[in-house]
Amino acid sequence: MRLYTLVAANTLVAATTLVAATTLVSATTLALPLPWLFFLPFPQSIAESQNPAPEPIAVAVPAEPTGTGRVGNDTEGDRSSPAPSPLSDPLALAEGLKPPAPVALHQPDGRAWDRLCAVPQTWQEEVGVQVATGLGWLEGLPRSLQGYLQNSSSEILAQVHAAPWPQLHPQATQARVPVIMYHDVLSEKQVFFDVTTAELEADFELIRDRGLTPIALDDLVLHLQTGLPLPPKPILLTFDDGYEGHYSRVLPLLERFGYPALFSVFPAKVNGDIVGRSTLTWAQLQTMASKPLVTIASHSVTHPRDLTLLPEADLLREVVDSKQILEDKLGMSIPYFTYPEGHYNEAVTAAVTAAGYRAALTMDDGGEAMAGESESLLAIDRYGQSSLETVVDLAWGGSPLPNPWQGFDFTAPVTEPQYVDLDRIPLILVSGGKPITVHADSRYQVAEIMAQTEAVAAVDGTFFSLEFLDSNTLLGPVLSQSTNQFLPGNRGENPLINDRPLVLISPHAVAFVPYSASRHTTRAALEAELPGVTDAFVGAAWLVREGEPQPAENFGTLFDFDAARDRAFWGINQAGQPVVGVSRLPVDSVTLGQVLAKAGLRDAIMLDSGASTSLAYEGQSLMDYEPRPVPHIIGLVPPKGESIAPQPCLPIGAIAPQIATQAE
Template sequence: MLTIPGMNVNKIAMLGAIGLGTAIAFAIAPSLSTTDFIHTPRKRAIAQTPANPHLAFDPNDEANGEFCLIEPPALSLSAVMVNQAVQTTQLVQQPEAFFDSIVNQVGPRLMTALNPQPWPALHERSRLANVPVLMYHDIVEEKEVFFDVTVEEFEAHLELIQEWGVTPISMAELVNHLRTGMPLPPKPVLLTFDDGYLGHYTHVYPLLKKYGYPGLFSIYHFKVGRDHGRPGVDWDQVKVLANDPLMTIASHSIMHPRDLRELDDLTLAQEIVESKQLLEQALGQEIHYFTYPEGNYDDRVAEIVAMAGYQAALTMDNNEQRYAGESQHLLAIDRIGQSQIAWALENASGGLAIKKWGDAFDFASPVVRSPIVVDDIPLTLISGGKPVTLHADSRYQLPEIIADTDVIAAVDGAFFSLKYLDSNTMIGPVMSRTTDFVPGNPGENPLLNGRPLVLISDRAVRFIPFDADRHNTLGGIQAEMPDVTDTFVAAAWLVKDGVPQSAESFGSLFDYDARRHRAFWGINQLGQPVIGVSHNLVDSMHLGKILAESGLQDAIMLDSGASTSLAYKGESLVYYTPRPVPHAVGLVPPPESQTQVISEVCVTPEARADQN
């Protein structure tokens, strides 16, 4: 057994589980993407890493899985060797620190990648992203039909992608993301081109190469080398596209029937299965993806696609524009028409990053609003910024409470006394950054024992069980967190250490199992604060499951029912008039120098409708 001085047994076991060589390689190149260790089509053989462009990995070399050195023109091999020598010296002189770094950097990402959803289901984390798959048809010098795009218009689209900091991705990267939940770049997009028009080779391909962008071309067999309505690419041109590592070829059937659902079983199998075989024979590579002609499919069609051996399929809907994470499954990935490019890119997001191991908090990220739908329950999550609480002098609507403050978003907070309509008396002890500590009612406090006591400072958040004997004085609170700025008692844990809570954990809490509008806040797997509400009725256990699947490490239920309210940029995000409240949990955005334009992520039309 390999023994390294300074290493403990748990770390050695972890390295053994992931492979020592793989771990060291990942440590040297910590920013490898999903496609660097999830199987991808063979033509994307070498994936360079942005952090270390002279290190590459062939994900298709299943026998060896080796990394290899490639020398870029601007960097000599000697510089590479010096860099490796420095890292080797660190391994020899500081093995504990070196392997700590390996485990902490690699472990979370590797564990996520090795735990995909059962195919063809989408991972719940991928549903938190907004990945647009843009659909183009012909690119022409002059328009003839409404869906034509001129060369000038197409290049303007590519310039927009560049100017807005959007990152085009490959189909393999999208599929890996949808299966594993691994995050993509902050603003991703997939560019797809249907029908194999000659303009794809003469106009699209040169422009994609100019900008260094990947693309997916859907080819139907009958059009290749023929002027079927319009000239199509020939086989030599398709081979050029197929052999370019940035390009992907998908099957689009043999004859491009308008509706595959109307075909008999034999003809359907020919269109789907034989089209794959013909492309593979002509190109000498596997074809992993299918694009439904005109987007038409049903369960029978999708079943044939699965039986043919495709990994994923693309569809479309003339009446709905949906991001990839809103798709039903991998055999029906939704796309967005190119005419909606501005909306699609503005709202694009790559999903939650992988939680780092440890207890670090992130109070410096931009504030991001994310309407989502999980299990037919629409919610709005708002994450990022610094968490604070506000204890008002009376009861108000949330937009009134956060007016003239630096709080950009807020959710209703702790429970309060209903005895007087204008009372700001809270249930349990409370303190906010702008108000003094107020003890709870000694007669009521014992009833709160075991509920989450929220402790907030400028650097951290803690959720601990409330103890009436210890936590009803400022000194008792400061004993738990010396630099505490805010505290209050919440209703219950919905998620604790990443685990949704069972019915038994709610004890005698009133109506915990009833279906109600609910408010919550917590910390996600990145250490960022998250506030939010459900827009449909949901019980506490179901909500906890949804929030855990949505990436919350800890989530606390707040005052709910008629009090459930959420405000963002001074506007209410609920469709009813909630009960006025005296307390709120808010998010303060980081200074302008530390943030980017806020991305308002809209996941589904249903979720968007609930905000109106």
């Protein structure tokens, strides 16, 4: 990749000058036609910033080493949906590349700023970060310009990643995003699927206490179409039918908790043509629609029980006219539809498509499912509100998209533990921060060792000698920041671990290379593999290598690799961030590798497992048993000046569902 630039060092370039200064990027840089570059908007100003070298991590350890269900009968009306997503119409892929339209940014309510996710959460920022670590030619530019170019290129990359509409992106099908459906909210229930104000408040508190992140439908649709990961533990809240309680009871709670939500409305109810139960007025609906946390969806005109039974003319009126009425009354685009009582067929989805909706929500009393299990964007599944407690601990925003430049990112905050269940294999994952290792003077619980460091999370490390209870002797060579001492290992035993993964860590990168007992005998030899290496050890085996799970034959003679055991691992995910984790149930190595590849790990190394398997977070063990004490750990240290990622936090799109709308 090459960047041809005329920008002089330390020069402030005006917006009009930037075209000539930075435009000639080779077409292969983005693997897209060069004309795309001329459609990128340009910043108004550029201010150079310093990028100080990272300081060494101070690690204190004991001493130097001593030796080598209920969805409800949708009786009156259904669903709501958010404002248009920033992603352009997916059909544009078929029409050819087009310049993006200018966007007008809508700022979130000031009270919500303190709950913004510390990591990039808009689709532009997320893809930009994935580009950032690998664009080596950006390094010579001012940091502000680097960030600008990275974010601009994200529009192109998001289109490249998108699945053909209305299909779901394969990576999104691995995530678990529950969409919760509510109906009327009253002081006292009238039917079983109503909820009281107190019950809804308790649900919101449960969502908060379990660390979930409520998102907008825009965020979910982008995720389903592009595979971009959502924030930790995402959940979407929806309210159907346009009851008055949505204005008087739900809206105040949403604003108090800072949660976005989708409201599905059918105009005949608001007009008063459909008599029964309370209804919103147009004035109330207009007030709600003006709120950044609220998205409005069409729910047909009259809410017929089953759209599939209607004549074609009536079907089109229900689907098309409802959109037009809501758009005229509210002065905004209505890009989402909710099927009354969840009924749809090919004719109904064809009508929804022809009307110009981008996505549609459904329901199924007998088969509730996560959003990623949906048939398509035209049939996004939901759970009834009574299922909330069963799904809150299952929510997972998905793995990061592959980074084609294979870079590393040690600047992201350390996440809270993510409890992931893939192919019925439950895992605990913690990602982000900067990786370090600690070689203690004896054996301790992982939490005890990490207490002497700045690490927020840590997993047990590599294999060690069992000959003496207080031995800290590791198998193979070891280098740790905690001692800054290279120990070559037992030269007689080292050949037995040839070709196992030698893990090398520097302040900015990680390398996994086959270990050679004859070559990797000095610190200088490690430096030759990875300049600036600060940590090194030999792992048991690759579980995932360059994105591919490893087959049984690649484990060679490794003891019990095919047995079901508790397993510990660490690696790098597709965004270039370090990940540590454990299995919550016994699993064989081959199956674990397959699951970790689905979870988004680019490379994963098996660590000491069985009785040693241990993961700790914020000084507390996350295991259901007391593991065997170990002398070596791999920890994650938050970036300097950063704290642990706040939970729950809100993506920008969740606070302002209309984060990007077409400019007038």
